[in-house]
Amino acid sequence: MTRLLNGPWTRLARAHWAPLAALGVLTLLTAVLAVTLPASTAAGYDRAAAAALGPAPAVRVEGKARADAATAAVPNGAAMAHHARAWASLLPPDLAEATGPGQPSITTDPMAVTGDHRPRLVALSWDPGSADRVEYVAGGPPLNKSPTGGDAGVVDVAVSQRYADRFGHRVGDRLDLTDEAAGPLRARITGLYRPEDPADPYWTAREQVLRPMTRSLGLGGEADVAAALTDQGGYTRLAAAPDRRLTYTWRFPVQPDAVGAGDAAATAAALEAYRTAVEGRTGIFPCAVESSLGDDLAAYAGRLRTARSVLGLAVGGLAAVAAGVLLLAAGLLADRLRPPLAAMRARGASLPQLAAPACALAAVAVLPAAALGYAAGRLLDAGPPQDASASAVAALAALTVAVPGAAVLRERTPSAAGRDSEPAAGRPSRRRLVLDGLLVALAAIGVALLRRRGTDAGADAGADPLVAAVPVLLGAALGALVLRGYPYLLRAAGPLLRRRPGAVAFLGLARAARQSAIGALPLAVLLLAAAMAGFTATVDAGLQRGQDRAAWSRVGADARVSADRLRSDAVARLRAVDGVTGVVPARIVPGVTTGDDPAPITLIAVDLDAYRDLAPGVPGPPATGGTLLSPAAADIVGSGPATLGRYGIDDVRVPAGAGRVERFPGQTAGGAFAIVPYGDVTADGFPAEYFVAGTGLDAAALRAAAHGTGAELRADVLRDMTDAPMVTVVHRTFSGGALIAAAFGLLTVLLVLIVGARARAETVARLRVLGLGRRQGRALALVEIAPVLLCATGAGWALGLLLPVITGPVVDLRPYTGGFAATAHFPGAAATLGLLAALLLAGTAAVLVDRAFDARRGADRRTGDRPA
Template sequence: MRVPWMRLARAQWAPLAALAVLMLVSALLAVAVPARTADGYDRAAEAAIGPTADIRVDGKAQGAAAATAVPGEAGLLSNAVSWQSMLPESLSEVAGEPEPSVTTERLSVAGKFSPPRLLYLGWDTGAWKRIRLVSGAPARNMPGASSGDVQVMVSKRYADQLGYKAGDRIDLGAVQVLITGLYAPKDAADPFWAPRARLLHPVKESIGQGAGAIDGDAGTALIDASGYARVARTTDTAFTFSWRFPIRGDALDAGDAGVLAADLDAFRSAVQGRGDLFPCKVVSALDDRLTEFAGRLHTAESVLGLALGGLAAVAAGVLLLAAGLLGERLRPVLGTMRARGASLRQLAGPACGLTALAAVPSAALGYGAGLLLDAGPPQPSSGYAIAVLLVAVLGVSALMVLRERGGLGSVLTRRDDLVAARPSRRRGVLDVLLVALAVIGVVLLRRRGQDAGTDPLIAAVPVLTGAALGVLVLRVYPYLLRVAGPFLRRRSGAVAFLGIARASRQNLVGALPLVVLLLAATVAGFAATVDTALRDGQVRASWAEIGADARIEAGPLDDAGLRRIRAVPGVSGAVRVRVIDEASVGTDPAPMTVVGVDLGAYRKLAPDVPDIPDSGVLMSPLAATTIGSNTVTLGRAGMDPVRVKPSGQITHFPGQGDGTAFVIVPYKTVAGATGFPSQVFVTGDGLSAEKLRAAAPGHDVKMREDMLRDMSRLPLVSVVHETFQSGAVIGGTYGLLAVVLVLVVGARARGRTIAHLRALGLSRRQSRGLALVEIAPVLLCAVGAGWVLGLFLPDITGPVVDLRPYTGGFAAAAHVPGAPALLGLAGALLLAAAAAVAVDRLFDTDPGNVLRTGE
């Protein structure tokens, strides 16, 4: 049987165009969203390791042993090649070229200086290539020389700050050096100089330990290979040999974090096992940073997997809805062909052919457009997702063909209104199976907790719970319409009754927007709730860490100093806390910190700081192991003994490190202990750190806003925020597209019905109201149920939605979304209502042009 393809396509242009556009957008998003997320992960990995990340192989040798092991530049470079060849493949891919260097032990400059001066002698082959001579001559020592001064070069900034010039001699005890020239870096912003600050300017370094420690000015003077060899041969100076491998952050993928950490341990073992050189070890903070990043990445993948899984389900639901509406439009044609003797295989041509004509080219075009966007590295999952969507859409067309086994009679006689139709046993089994899968998924997720990761079943929990709620709503939805019908029939106006009656005449395909809208609202509600919880958790952490809008780490502070702080513009309150270190009880010398504070005043000043009681003598857990619950006396030199009776424990107090021993006592008990440091907690609007520092000169000021900003800039935090925001927007857009799709595809049939009603006296204004009433039941039931489910999903998936890696360890509990999310929900509902009115106006027809004589 020949099928007029072009005529059929023209007749069904609206659902075909809708299916093509939706497939195009879905394919584009299937490529762009995972690629953008992966790119965000990679950028977060690069930021997590930092611009100065490196792997160093360090070893120490002294005097003649150093000269024997590394006699010159050839020996230094050959060892660099050896270390590089020992790097595991994953590390060699991200490590830059080796940067070998040799540095003497710290040498004291003879003379009376305040502060003391320290100098290192450094032979760094890379530094020589990155400097330019400013004055004097390069340091060139004669090979084999054993007398005279060792020629060195220092940076001009070092010389200017400490008063040196070319030609000056420096006495280092065993070594006498001559400054032959001053240099400056060719590019001071070069990352090469970040770990070599002493080569560019003086650096403060501590001399001594404990209370007697003082700071000295330390620098590094450049020497050449001959200078190194001479110092090694003629003195007993100790040298540190370092082969540094900078990490190229742009070559690091987020997925490599776990592999790199494991291979770094293997590299450490290999370096320690080398026996032909002095003992060396690997020094790097890379594995700690990668381990911390891996924990945050695991959390991000788990949380975003839930959101992206729901988003994919919404996109699939809209596409299936479009394919189903196309099948409904083709049903009379297929029924007529079946009545004229066409086989099911012949029906598959127009049904599946038209669907493929709209979907396949659009999917290919969307895939190509997604690649052209270059949102990030393409992900294999994108191709699989598009293929699954195509198979699902074509599968709907195949099901539409199988439904026509009964011929045209089944189309004309079977009534499948949503209210009148009785659910089949098959549908009942599928509904029960779906609810069971949702329950199993939730149970498994809660049992596995944070170990759930990106397991497909676990990631599908929001989809399964949303679909399960959708089928339950579909079960209840017809009864709600049945109850509303008789009630509205008794009212004077006809619009509400007619609207409910038309909503009741929809079949199951026409009610599918309810499930799609429910899923979209669930995704939007979940994303908005978790995003709000993350922000609130970070705010909570900032209050707990800083303790107020600002905290001043002050030295001994008198009442006049406190008055100056309170007089700073914007300050609305200030509470002084006295901090006495190195206190102890008489029966145990273990040191602890006594914190004197008026808890009542502090709670009034900063009520948002969590877990701070109003009064009492409180101990940290570590202090409790020493003090116990008995009355004890705390004291130290310069402090009158304080006798206290502990009343409870406290795990954290602002300004005191977690895991430290401290005791909180009333401020009046230590008010007379002068000469000890103080902390001042300050609240107010528009506080200025500069003005607070001016009021308390020489003291450190920590601002809560700065900490909150730093937390929001942590690696992966921006990725999570952006993904949740875009997920909520995309989910809401798909929901609106589903509404518009149903309205446009059914506009012609609805126009004919409205024409009959217009002939019976329905006004244009009532027609607009009828459009709103028709769509209102689906919108209110779907969006309401989905939004409520989205609000509870963080609690349902609680073990997985653990945002503490992004909130400084403080729990981020689920909250009701903020005002922007609620306004967005209201705006989406208004847009859906506006779309209904717009489609009614667009397809408004004159009854005289639609109705035939006799109708």
Template sequence: MRRALHTGPWLRLARTQWAPLAALAVLALVSALLAVAVPAATAAGYDRDAATTVGTDADLQVVGRAKGTGASSAIPNVGALTANAFTWQQLLPGSLRNVTGPPEASVALDSPQSIAGEFSEPRELTLGWDPDTDRRIDIVAGRPPVNEVPLNQGRTTPEIQVMVAERYADAMGYKVGARLTLFDEEIPEPLHVRITGLYAPANPRDAYWAPRVSLLRPTERIIDREGTKAVVGTALTDTGGYTMIAADARRGFTFTWRFPVRTGAVDTGRARTIAAELDSYRAAVQGHAGLFACTVETPLEARLDAFLGRLRTAQSVLGMALAGLLAVAAGVLLLAAGLLGERLRPLLGTMRARGASLRQLAWYAGGLTALGVLPAAAAGYAAGLLLDAGPPQRSSLYAVAALVAVVLALSGAMVLRERGGGLGSAGARRDDFTAARPSLRRLVLDLLLVVVAVAGVVVLRQRGAASGGDPLVAAVPVLLGAALGMLVLRAYPYLLRAAGPLLRRGRGALWFVGLARASRQSVIGALPLVILLLAAAVAGFSATVDAALRHGQVRASYSVVGGDVRIGSTGLDPSAVAKARAVRGVTAVVPARVVQQVTGLGEPAPITVVGIDLDAYRKAFPGVPGLPDAPNGQLVSPGAAGILASGSKPVTLSSHYIDPFRFKPAATIDRFPSMDTGSAFVVVPYTTFGSSNYPTELFVRGDHVDVAALRKVLDAAAPKGAPRDVQLRADVLHGMTAVPMVHLVHRTFRNAALIGGGYGLLAVLLVLVVGARARGRTVAHLRVLGFNRRQSRALALVEIAPVLLCAVAAGWVLGLLLPEITGPVVDLRPYTSGFTATGHTPGAAALLGLLAALLLAAAAALAVDRAFDRPNLGDVLRTGD
């Protein structure tokens, strides 16, 4: 009976307020679900990028080098090779041990040996000892090598038995029993080997073979500056063969203990730890005694550095967008809870007037709010986990807890508002936009908010790109949005008051009444303005950074390639320019000549000279950035300027390939296509080299260029045997845009803008639905005076338009300016190959999306007005109205 007395009024209160309570519950559920799913999906995207960056060919290698008997005494047999592998594995830090597989040991001669004989292409053979291959191959012909070490081996090494891959033997024409003589440039005595067996991989798809391609088939390598290619293969011997070769003290060996990195084992957390522990492992290996000196070689360091650079930028820019989205969600929940509180305010005032204590009011108001929020938030959190969008984040739990806490805190504030007691607290006083006067306390809080936002920007810019996932980075845009929202709220009443006299002069009551209703929104009704402002700021920031990233990657691709296609060799026939222009799809061709090893008088340090017609190049390729004006066509890089150190005086440059010429730079250039960043080079006119000039590169412009035809032109124009290079800008651009992190950034920006817009629309709908009854009474009165249905629809638009336009305009401008305000935090260079991507105006798609959102909000106003339209005046007006 006692329990019924306590729960009866509480349940009746819940039944009477089921509509706002249901809205609050749905919003809490959706917000909690998004607070779990969005960070989890973002974290999964980070992990995918980490795994992709590491790739399938990453490994950690401990490499040592030793010669002759020093090598064979340190590593005399398979047991010693395996024991050292175990030692290196024990030294691995925990993070590296968790992501690497069992060690794979191998030994090989330091350099490939030349095969004696007359061939169309030079042939080389690497002799190796790789015990791990025995269980991964099948002998298809002959037998494995069996070398017996002679007791008294002289200076001449006996014939060594080896086996080679079947594909290599077929390509080279070798059979079982074939004898080969191998030469080393530094050792006059040759090595004699005999092929005793041919093998094939037991499982060609085994990842073991990926870094050992030469064990399965012939490969090629360039062996001189003229571009001569040699066919390289690998022959495997046994322990005896290794010992026989090591008897010659002049022959050196490379010992490799390879730890393969398991595919997909490196995630975001491990990437950070591995990058930090690689140096300690390198020091441990180098300081290990008991064996010849060894070092650690791995591509992990460079790859993880690239990933961590992208990660820091992504965490900064996405953190700002997601923090803004969280603030928008919190604002909508506060709006729903505030509207519920407004509905409860007369009841709470009546209860207070009848003697209820604040504790009793808190029990009913707080309990009702908790009933709508807590189960829904818990269900949303569980649903987010069940979605399995990615690894759950601790920040999600904090975000959900914060959302619930602010809603419950608002219900407590609603109760404290009734501490004065009596029915007068129930709403007899006006607290709308234009009538409410801010207290001194509110003025101080507003000023404090502005100061904190400005201080946050200053600190953020001082920390720069190193901020990464610092919460301050994410908080600053929200603080700026809140401060701007406060300023807009300050200016909003004055804008309405200024517009009033102008609208009174017009015919009809539509504009005047709509503006009056807009100005008489309660202080809770001001919350949609802040919500819409933050949502627009998130959308504007996302669109700006997204556009800057896309534009920066395009400019970076032009900076790397120099055109749509670049072809080159050590020297091209001058007729190649005309032939390239005749290729289908080509609209412009600009030749250039690159000369290496150019020096000035008394300056032994060499630089590179690039000869090109800059005016023609700018005209053909306006998209190439960073080309300063130079009346004489001469530019110098910072590196070359430091070498020449001539100041404003001209210098004479020359080399074995070009005649001396006078050089006086007109400007400095930081980057030029085909030149490495930071290299020492100068740019001069193409005619500098005289009438005997020939191009080494052709910069080609065109859409849908016939690349195969360009390759034929290059093959015909390049010297025989010279290396040929064909680089497509589309390939470079695809290499930058195909990175998983780039897709994640674009997708997150798009989703943040859409979700923020959805929350903004919900805020508009909540205000419209809650105010529909009062607006209906106003329209009913006006219809008595001749107000028609079309005007009532327009009244709904006029009523919401001031808040909507002020908030969206201010928020969009803030979003556009945020990349400039945050400065070095929005550093997109890790995504653009080091090229600086400056701010860029959002494209037409973003502007159309903003316009569509405004039109959707207007349509929502009309839909709500239509849904609550009651043509029967008797249902609205009371007796005496």
């Protein structure tokens, strides 16, 4: 045991414990990131999938039929339950796993409540699920025993307490209802109820059962709509009228947690298969599947495809940075092992005798750290574990362990010992030139293929290795070009520095030009880290700009207030609201037509000059023109002058050659609308909108001041966009990736400084004998590292800024910006300051490391001292 502990490789490990420890720590950190980053991203994708389904996702089988045709198939509750089981049996496995038990209900069409009051509509519903989830505060549940027992002409119902309080109803009151198809109907209120659990998701799709809702009737009219509960006997009495129209619904709620990113495509396909199965079922009146699940999942698939494509670029580059740092640490360890390996080779040791122990020495530091990092990443529970994480950790560990073995192959002859190559001096070999040309060619081919394919390769395009490899290939190609141009930059700076007083600048460049071949790897790592930071900063800034444009386009100002009609005092009342600095009103007249084409056009009467002054940043209205037509409206109106009109307004003339407008706030993209001067429409009784400018606005106060039906704030719209789950995943991954890349870049600088600090301290000590002062030594440390830092970070930052343009259609963020292109532009001041701060930290690290090693005993030499 003693002999083993004192063996040559054990002594070598003790002698080089510092680089071994650094290699172990870097492996640990890389393994943790390899596990947590993909897991947290996958968890974010799953959360976004759940949010995309809405508050009450469901698959509904719905059929509408007259009572005389429907009661034969559904005579009672047992038949309803039987059909619920039949519909459930048709669910495809992927959809069945995501849905819960069926919830049947039968509802009449809304019926008008007669009386001298605001229009009211009430639908009678037999909903066993609702009946089981309410508690009665007055009276009791309806009890309709038979169609002829008791008062056969009256249906017993129960209404919500909020409905009764609003309209002054009590137990025993009667409602006179009018059914357009079946005639009059009388309902008696037997009880008032409230929900046992108002937060139960069951009520999200049944709000009318709990409280009256307001519904627009068109032409500015509104009605209060509610639903009253009845029982099986009430259904039998309702079905006694053969002409009564009934809606039969079997609702299968979707469990949001059951649909994740990996299940979205299969669930959408299963929904389409279920539609076909439901339409083909016989033995019941025609039914169809009604669900927004397909559209929600399709929209989510587009956002997911974009996120995977964009994040694939960032994560691929980040993985290359982490791998580069590990390889650099292993390379520096191998470089430290060269002298003893060369000595052992000179004494007759064979290459296998050197390679195996050298790899074992690295494995002692790498393998335990990799296992510990993987276990720590799993324990952090950042999200569902990804299979790629274990593969990545294993591949990086194996590659890192193999580096010292590769270094042994360089010691084929004893004369190789101590021979340094200087990439900044001499002429590159043909092998290096071929390798550099190959990297440039691969990068160009990768970019060409990526731009040709775009994001049309399907939902898995983001997981394509080609997407992740493009930044790495570009970084490697640019790094090769920078290395080729690096010597020429140093040579060009040499004559200029010789003319300066003092020798610090000249000596610093001379030492920078004499870096060993291992010095090429730090430059490549720093370049790629800067490229990733620049790329994420640029894309994030473009995303924010696109979302800001989308918010302006949707609202049209800082706020937009909608009203059922324009009021003469509304503008003055709005100006009096706190924070308001300007108001521009607009009349909205729907359904105008030309004499030649009955297609409807929405007429917008607004003072465009005042509106442009109020909100100059809104994309859409051009800088000139008083009458503007959307493309759809221009197709209807034609090229010549036209007249627009409808009942209730005077005709409006549209001159020939009217301008074009693609968008206008409040109007659907692609819709037919015309913008005319505000004075061209003077009629009242039509909807109105008020565009409001100001700060610190309150939506409720604006709505009340204008007697409005709704108010929308630009700040709220922008917040909803930026806080969307998928946008949050992209933003957090970009922010975290930029910080991780910067941290790895600084670790690279620190690692190179510390590993080379001892040799540099000896060189500086010799220069001290020649009169170099301590302050000049600190300056020399900065000058030595400055060329690599500036070349690598400058080239990498430029590549990062251009990467969104180079990759083209892959970085298409329009699903997150309401259709607006998130064009790449220079990142904000925070990113630029972050780059300067990173450079400052690197320079500070160079000075601190130089000071730490310079303070050691024996660092200074005296005349006559010999090197150790």
